[in-house]
Amino acid sequence: MMEAKRKWDVKKLGPLIGLFLLCIVLSILSDDFLTMDNWLNLLRQVSINALIAFGMTFVILTGGIDLSVGSVLALSSAITAGMMAQGVNGWAAIFIGLLAGMAMGVLNGLLVTKGKVAPFIATLATMTAFRGLTLVYTDGRPITGFASDDILFQMIGRGYFFGIPVPIILMLMVYIALYVVLKKTTFGRHTYAVGGNEEASRLSGLRVDRLKLYVYALTGTLSALAGLILTSRLNSAQPTAGTAYELDAIAAVVLGGTSLSGGRGWIFGTLVGALIIGVLNNGLNLLNVSSFYQQVIKGAVILLAVLLDRRKEA
16 A cells, blocks of 8 residues: 555656657756746736636536636636626626626526536537627727826736736635645535545545536636636736646646546646646747647647546546
């Protein structure tokens, strides 16, 4: 048993070693890679994917999947931007945007638990529906020219605190909170238990459906928060925002060592996985690699992550 635990601990170090080696290679290839400005910009970009991936970690740990996160991001941020453009107070608009993200997550959870729809199919359907609602709400056009004097909204995406961008601080705060939840609380232990063996968890008295509902609600809320950061940074709510973000989030989770079968993983690995994706994107841009080739490389990384997950399951 000790040998198996030691083997799992070694596997945990894999993503961290991969990130370290990737940074070494890029620092050799580009003089700009290790500069402070570049890293602050990199981490600010990573924060959006990391927040979504943190929620995705909980979903995947329960044996599910959420393909709708990018569409949730787009619709919730469009709602927030639209309300602020109509003169609604920034605090109220942000709260309603987060509430909208949570509601969309709850809908996903209800489809999976009460509707007995497979998570892949349920969230594929809502991904399409939420994207369509975003296009209807925005009439297919970006919402711009809002919140120019709202300090709170500006701070979320463009502010600094002691020289550190606020999105990075938000990412770290959410990470610490969710790390504690997974490691130290009953909810965290139950999340692992449901993913490890759902039927056994149900028979032992765990309220599996309620737990899944909470998990999908958490994912929706974090996707909405990521949308607020993106919208604040751009000072614009794009109807196409968040397209394919679900792929980056899933890749970050799996690269970090969380099993797609559920029941095994850790949120620190997800943070490392998000950093790997972010460093890769940043490095390819610094090296002036064509965006077409970047898509090919990212696809290969996602495929590699899934293959490594399958190998660990064998």
